[in-house]
Amino acid sequence: MSAIRRITVIVGYEWRRALAKKSVLALIILAVAVQTLILTLYSQFTAGTMFLTEEVKPFMWILGVLQGQGLFVQLIAIIIAGSTMSEEYEQGTADILLSKPITRVEYLSGKFLGGFSLLALVEALTTVVGVILASWFFGPQNGLQYVPLMFLAIVYSTLIFFCLSFMFSEALRRSTLAMLIALAMLIASSIISQLLAWLYITTSEYLYFYLSRGIPTWGSNYFPSLLMRELMTIPSTTFLNLINDPLIPIEAAKRGVSEAVLVREALQQAAIIVAIYAIIFILVAAYRLLKSDVTKKTA
């Protein structure tokens, strides 16, 4: 049997394991429900305001998709990844799996790909729901040819917190602890990023600007919206402010360049930052699995 076949077997196993958990299913339903609620509220309370002009309505699918991608999808990523490795140690099933003819790298790859592909499926669901709801509430939508790219960008951007939670899951071998630490880092990172942006705005010190971009949430939050800005021309500044990095217009004014130049630059930085974090987190998890003993049942 080839290595790819063995990895595929673990991917299938991981899907069954994750979907057997009621908490994951509940969060998926909640994410879709919150997404529906947000778009309903927008359609009800912004009608006739400066925000919801006729020219903005065809772009509301972007908001619908990105709102779904926000907190709930990150939370689902953390929950799926946080238990992927650790639950096998906690329940003592790691012994059963790793005493079979499979290398640890194959096992780790199968676990990672299984969890991440499940997350991608959830993201596909929230993307489709976002587009359908936007069409429902706001009429025909523009730029729908970019939906697959938007979906891939969202999948890519969730790599950071998925990998972070996955790393803690293997390193700590305790699901709850892994999820709590990853969640705390998501919240802390979000706050620190905002704080650094504010410090940059008030002091104009570039150190804060670069630090704010180095924080995991920046790449994770802004990569999909930066890509949309790169691909499409969105006619409303008010709308853009809802989904975009607030430092871009400030920086553009300061440097005297167009926002498009800075969007492209930020997009590249965001892509690199997501990749760097994801690679580091995966390598730490792999090192832990390859170099240490398989712990016996811990729960």
Added chain:
Amino acid sequence: MSSHSVLTVSNLTKYYGKFRALDSVSFTVDKGWVYGYLGPNGAGKTTTIRILLGLLRPDQGEVQVAGINPARDPVNALQFVGYAPELPTLQTFFTGEQLLDFMGKMFGLSPQARKEKIWQLLDLVGLKEWGKKKIGNYSKGMVQRLSVALALVNDPMVLIMDEPTIGMDPEATAHFRSLFTSLSKEGKTIFISSHLLDEVQRICTHVGMINKGKIVFTGPIEQVLEAFTQQWVVEAELERVTETMVSSLKKLDFVDDVRVEGNKLMIALKEKKDFRGEISSEIFKRKGVLLSLNLHKITLEDAYLRALKGGP
């Protein structure tokens, strides 16, 4: 290591922090042997098994399964190994059938082979009626039985079982004992870690005894009984024990000592031979009324306890 060695453990040392769980453990298990691995709790039995499966890394030494180190090449080393852990926890979201199917996939079995094997194995371990039920609904004994079925899914060359009958009722224990015996007759090598000395004595051809991380004996079961036998004892139960009877028995050439315990005489023999005929003749000569006469050689339990104390 002989060319027939299926399991080879060489100079294995393993530390948990500062605690030395295994101290230069070495033994081999050849093809077709049923090897009983004995030792008290915490002696290092499970640690040895987990190193054999590549789950733990030894600090020193090496293990080989069919000549391959499982830590370096688990795919080839574990392909022909079946493992049933002690008090296993199985994936409760699967049914018994689904878990066997998944394990079959892990061994690369074709869908047809899995289909044929699954119900055959469920029947073998007495779980045919439960195959379509979630494992979460199984009792401990049923989980243990399913674990043995899982260990057999790949038709392994070597079966490694850690306390395989723990949690089973006496009927299931007897069933599995005969199953292990028939598997060994098919030529499978079986490595059993067990506390149940009676079980080991009945089905094992060889034993390894471990205490405080050190091997105190390894070899054929007859050899261990021989090695730890100090002397054979004849126990004679009489209606009444007299002084003259004791002194006359003590004078016999083959008698080493005679001890009186109520109406019983414990006659220690100089040689490991059955002298019950001679002893009963002597008792009749002295007008004694014999109620019972038994020869005590040594049980595996006696040998085991002596081995743990440090020698014959």
